[in-house]
Amino acid sequence: MTTLYLERASAVHRLNPVTKLVALLAIIAIVFAVPQWWVPLGIVVFVVVPAAVLARVGGRLLRLFLILLLPLLVVLFIVQGFFFPDGTTVLWQWGPARLTVEGLVFSLTIGSRLSALVLGSLVFVLTTHPARLMTSLTQAGMSAKIAYVISASLQIIPAFQERARSILLAQQARGLEIAGGPLRRARALLPLIAPLVLGMITDVDERSTAMEARAFGATPRPTSLTVVDDPLSERIGRWLLAATAAAVIVLVVVGVIA
Amino acid sequence: MSGSTPVVDANRTRNRIFVAAGTIVIVATYLYLILAQPAELAEGGLGTSALIALAGYLIGAGLIAAGAIHRLPTATLSLIPIAIVLNIAVGQLTAVLGLPLYLDSIGTVLVGVLAGPAAGAVTGALTNVIWGLTIGPIALPFAVTAVVIGVLAGYAARWGMFRRFYLAPVAGFVTGIVAALVSAPIAAFIFGGATGAGTGAIVAAFQAWGNSLLASTTLQGLLSDPLDKAITFTIVVIILFALPSRLRGRFPFVRQYNVFGKVAPVAPAEPAAPAEPEAPKA
Numbered sequence: 001m002t003t004l005y006l007e008r009a010s011a012v013h014r015l016n017p018v019t020k021l022v023a024l025l026a027i028i029a030i031v032f033a034v035p036q037w038w039v040p041l042g043i044v045v046f047v048v049v050p051a052a053v054l055a056r057v058g059g060r061l062l063r064l065f066l067i068l069l070l071p072l073l074v075v076l077f078i079v080q081g082f083f084f085p086d087g088t089t090v091l092w093q094w095g096p097a098r099l100t101v102e103g104l105v106f107s108l109t110i111g112s113r114l115s116a117l118v119l120g121s122l123v124f125v126l127t128t129h130p131a132r133l134m135t136s137l138t139q140a141g142m143s144a145k146i147a148y149v150i151s152a153s154l155q156i157i158p159a160f161q162e163r164a165r166s167i168l169l170a171q172q173a174r175g176l177e178i179a180g181g182p183l184r185r186a187r188a189l190l191p192l193i194a195p196l197v198l199g200m201i202t203d204v205d206e207r208s209t210a211m212e213a214r215a216f217g218a219t220p221r222p223t224s225l226t227v228v229d230d231p232l233s234e235r236i237g238r239w240l241l242a243a244t245a246a247a248v249i250v251l252v253v254v255g256v257i258a
Numbered sequence: 259m260s261g262s263t264p265v266v267d268a269n270r271t272r273n274r275i276f277v278a279a280g281t282i283v284i285v286a287t288y289l290y291l292i293l294a295q296p297a298e299l300a301e302g303g304l305g306t307s308a309l310i311a312l313a314g315y316l317i318g319a320g321l322i323a324a325g326a327i328h329r330l331p332t333a334t335l336s337l338i339p340i341a342i343v344l345n346i347a348v349g350q351l352t353a354v355l356g357l358p359l360y361l362d363s364i365g366t367v368l369v370g371v372l373a374g375p376a377a378g379a380v381t382g383a384l385t386n387v388i389w390g391l392t393i394g395p396i397a398l399p400f401a402v403t404a405v406v407i408g409v410l411a412g413y414a415a416r417w418g419m420f421r422r423f424y425l426a427p428v429a430g431f432v433t434g435i436v437a438a439l440v441s442a443p444i445a446a447f448i449f450g451g452a453t454g455a456g457t458g459a460i461v462a463a464f465q466a467w468g469n470s471l472l473a474s475t476t477l478q479g480l481l482s483d484p485l486d487k488a489i490t491f492t493i494v495v496i497i498l499f500a501l502p503s504r505l506r507g508r509f510p511f512v513r514q515y516n517v518f519g520k521v522a523p524v525a526p527a528e529p530a531a532p533a534e535p536e537a538p539k540a
Contacts, residue, residue, distance in 0.1 A: 003391045032309040032448075068394045076452035083465040085474075096466040110450035113308065117448075121395035130391055145327050145335055149380070152339035153388045160343040164351065178355065185355045190496065193348060193364065197497050200340040201505050208333040216332055252306070 002157050004064070004125045012055035012123075016230050017133040018140050022238045024124045026245035031116040033252045037105065040112035048119045057126040061119065069118050073111050080107040130154055136228040145217065160196075167195050269328060276325025277376075280318045284402060284440070287314030291443040291472070308447040315402040315444065322405055323383035326376035333508075334373040338381050341365030345385045346392070358456070359486050363407050367430075367494045370411030371420055374511040378408025399448050403441040407433055407487065411494075415511075420495055421519030430491025431484045438479030445475040457482070 012020075027047065031040040052061045080103050087100025134147040171191050172178065178188045251257045291307055330338075342365060349362030366385060370378025382404030389397040414420065414429035445453050451461035451471060457478055464474035498506060498518070506512055 004394075028312070029309070032312055033306065064394065068396060071455065072396070072449070072452050075455055075458035076450045079452050079458045079462040079465070080450050083462040085465050085468070085470050107450060110308075110448075110452075114449065117399075118395055121390065121398065125391055125395065143324065143327060145330070146324075146384070149327075149335060149338050149342070149384050150387060150391075152336075153342040153384070154391065156339055156343045157346070157392065160340070160347055164347050185357060189348075189351070189355070189357075189361075190493065192351065193344075193493065194497055194500055196344065196347070197368065198501065200344065201337075201501065203340065204333065204337045205508065207336040211336060212332050217335075249309070 002161075003130055003154060004060075004122070005129050006057050006060055006126050007129075008056045008127070010055040010127070012051055012127045016228055016234050017128045017136045018230070019234045019238050020124050020128055021133075021137075022241050024120050026241040027120050028117055029245040030248045031113050033249045034257060035109070035252070036257075037109040037112050040116040044112070044116050044119055048116065048123055052119075052123050052126070055123070055127045057123065060126060061122055064122055065119065068122075069115060072114065076111050076114070077104075077107045080110070132228055135224060135226055136230070139224065139228060139230070144222065148216070163199065164192065164196060167192055273325040273328045276321045280321030280323075280325065282318075283314055283321065284318035284406075287311065287318065288440060288443065290314075291447070307443070311443045311447045312399060315399070319383050319402040319405045322379050322409075326379045329376050330373070330380065331510075334369075334377045337369060337373060338377065338384065341369045341381050342385045342388050344368070345381075346389060359482075359489060361486065361490060361493075363404060363487070364490055364493055366404060366408045367411040367490055368497070370408045371415040371494060371498065371517060372506070372509045372512060373412075374416070375409040375412025377511075378410075378412040379405045380408070382406075382408035399444050400441055402444075403437050406440050407437055410436060411491070412511075414491075415517045416515045418516070418519065420498065420517050423495060423499065426491040426495035427488040430488040433491070434484030434487030435480065437487060438483035439476060441483075442472060442476035442479050445479065446472045451475050451478075 027043055031043060034040075049058070049061075052058045082097040082099055082103065084100055084103030084106055087098060087102040089101040090098050091101065092099040131151065134151055138144055138147050168178075171188075176188055176191055178185060248257070287310060291311055294307070327335075344365035345362050348364050349360060352359055352361040363382070363385075366378055366382045369381040383401050386397050386401035386404050410429075410433040414426075414433065419425045419429035445451060445457075445461075451465075451474060452458045460478045460481060461471075461474045464477050465471065469477065503518070506518060512518065
């Protein structure tokens with residue numbers, strides 16, 4: 001598996017994946033509904049980060065934050081802080097770049113929302129094993145076909161990367177140049193992709209024959225080998241989370257939170 | 259849902275409704291964001307546009323994928339995971355080679371051409387889900403763009419754009435324009451124009467020339483997406499023309515719509531000597 005999942009023994013890991021997914025969706029809905037920039041920041045500081053620490057994935061979350069999110073936030077503050085089209089209160093100006101209060105507030109709003117979205121999703125992915133997620137979603141009524149496609153993709157990735165690497169080495173051994181200008185490097189792509197796709201399409205026939213021989217898709221709701229726990233408390237919790245998110249959205253639309 | 263009946267026709271109607279509803283939601287989301295946005299930005303805030311962009315696009319993409327996946331036969335389903343991995347592998351390879359392109363939809367286009375718009379839509383949507391699980395969740399809001407690319411690739415194949423070598427880049431260019439338009443509100447309202455260092459610089463330049471945020475991300479998309487998709491479609495057509503026609507002919511969609519133009523004329527033009535018996539229609 002090449003997913004971001006980290007194996008730990010924690011309460012967050014043990015939660016039903018559907019509960020975590022509902023919590024994530026509720027957080028995202030609230031964060032994008034409320035216009036105040038400090039609400040998403042508060043959710044990150046008081047909900048997402050404590051959840052990561054509780055699940056003992058805080059270190060990895062920090063590293064992913066530095067790799068994935070920080071560059072985006074820096075670009076965001078440069079682009080919108082200095083070049084926000086509707087900025088009127090100019091703090092500092094140099095050529096076409098104008099540092100405006102409106103631009104800074106805008107980047108703060110987008111930046112804190114983006115942080116909540118990305119960090120919340122990361123905590124979900126870090127603490128939820130894909131197989132367990134698929135099982136619980138199928139139990140909740142998702143199509144087994146979707147579960148198959150996602151699980152199969154995750155299992156193929158390592159084998160596929162291995163195949164791609166060996167094709168790259170084989171073509172380099174035959175004199176393929178991957179250094180040089182962009183055009184030359186682009187031309188190098190084709191001898192790599194063509195054998196990959198050829199192999200892939202020949203594989204498909206065998207795979208689908210094997211699946212049909214095992215009656216894939218014949219039963220609308222097959223019995224599951226492993227059952228993910230779904231206690232009553234979590235089911236109630238999910239409804240409460242969904243109701244909270246819906247209430248916040250209604251309050252924003254009506255104009256109570258503005 | 260627990261209410262699903264074993265009757266095939268009922269499910270078929272339900273799936274059609276899912277796909278139709280998903281399409282309507284996506285179109286309505288885009289139109290709302292384009293038409294209502296100027297008024298809201300003038301008031302000095304983002305309003306509800308970010309929530310509508312995120313929710314509308316995700317729900318629309320989810321509905322289309324859920325409705326489309328039930329139509330697919332097992333042979334197509336087993337093709338999709340490999341196409342998803344191809345998307346991710348070539349996308350990463352492109353980044354490693356340092357090319358100024360994405361090339362992260364080759365598998366999606368390939369499936370769309372070989373197995374039709376529904377298969378292309380599912381491949382696109384699930385690629386972004388896998389991307390979120392393996393590399394990071396940044397790509398997830400753009401799932402709708404991948405769905406649009408897969409659907410358009412399927413229709414391009416159906417309309418004969420892959421029968422001639424030079425038509426494929428044209429179809430790719432048009433697909434890229436639509437993809438740029440659809441993804442611009444996501445880049446603007448969810449990412450604030452900052453989807454990467456290079457794209458961010460271009461957005462900043464357009465804003466400095468006096469364009470609004472949405473106009474800037476649209477223009478930035480129109481600079482890169484049509485070229486990227488034209489190259490993607492070209493790569494796909496080269497790969498598919500290099501495949502033996504025996505392999506291409508395995509896909510019912512290819513035979514039904516005469517996608518490559520060379521395989522099917524065998525049957526109507528030479529009725530006396532059919533190469534192989536016609537497959538029964540699904």
